[in-house]
Amino acid sequence: SQQGEEDPQALSIQEGENATMNCSYKTSINNLQWYRQNSGRGLVHLILIRSNEREKHSGRLRVTLDTSKKSSSLLITASRAADTASYFCATDARSSGAGSYQLTFGKGTKLSVIP
Amino acid sequence: DAGITQSPRHKVTETGTPVTLRCHQTENHRYMYWYRQDPGHGLRLIHYSYGVKDTDKGEVSDGYSVSRSKTEDFLLTLESATSSQTSVYFCAISERTGANQPQHFGDGTRLSIL
Numbered sequence: 703s704q705q706g707e708e709d710p711q712a713l714s715i716q717e718g719e720n721a722t723m724n725c726s727y728k729t730s731i732n733n734l735q736w737y738r739q740n741s742g743r744g745l746v747h748l749i750l751i752r753s754n755e756r757e758k759h760s761g762r763l764r765v766t767l768d769t770s771k772k773s774s775s776l777l778i779t780a781s782r783a784a785d786t787a788s789y790f791c792a793t794d795a796r797s798s799g800a801g802s803y804q805l806t807f808g809k810g811t812k813l814s815v816i817p
Numbered sequence: 818d819a820g821i822t823q824s825p826r827h828k829v830t831e832t833g834t835p836v837t838l839r840c841h842q843t844e845n846h847r848y849m850y851w852y853r854q855d856p857g858h859g860l861r862l863i864h865y866s867y868g869v870k871d872t873d874k875g876e877v878s879d880g881y882s883v884s885r886s887k888t889e890d891f892l893l894t895l896e897s898a899t900s901s902q903t904s905v906y907f908c909a910i911s912e913r914t915g916a917n918q919p920q921h922f923g924d925g926t927r928l929s930i931l
Contacts, residue, residue: 732917733917735919742924742925743924743925744821744907744909744922744923744924744925745860745907745909745920745922746922747919747920747921750917750919752917790859790860803914803918804862804865804875805862805920806862807852807859807860807861808859809857809858809859810859
């Protein structure tokens, strides 16, 4: 079952503008992660935010987490054409096997940055 | 980039044939995962491994089997491929389990079953 759901499904902006993507989830989490996927490539881990954190920064990325609303947002500031990609949130869930955790991914937001 | 190689990168086969996809890592990570990615569904976990010869099912495991005889290799087998298994398959690895562990992905295998 899909835990995280990104919004919007697609986003098109001009280079230099900020891009904001949202993720909503259904059950309690320990952490939430954001990944990027360039066309034809695998996912790349961007940033992780713990459930007791409200905001985290990494370069031009800013992630917020509101556990009361079960939502997170990813902000990319001063976007570049190279930021064109799909962005996914992933939430964790403890599995029954050997105490391991599984990640559940949303369907992604497709970001297009126009030069 | 994490040392993850998926092979083949592309494959076209016919319904009913067996298919094996390979994931090879050079990071000596304990955990390995197989996902499929389909439009409208995002990534879904098929099987994962938490050590040599230790595997478990994911969300969409029906029709798939896996094996891990060495730390570095994780094989995904479709015993009798069906058209519904046409997808892009991704392998991922992580060093440890735990809610705060990122996963590192290969570049995928695009599988078409006619």
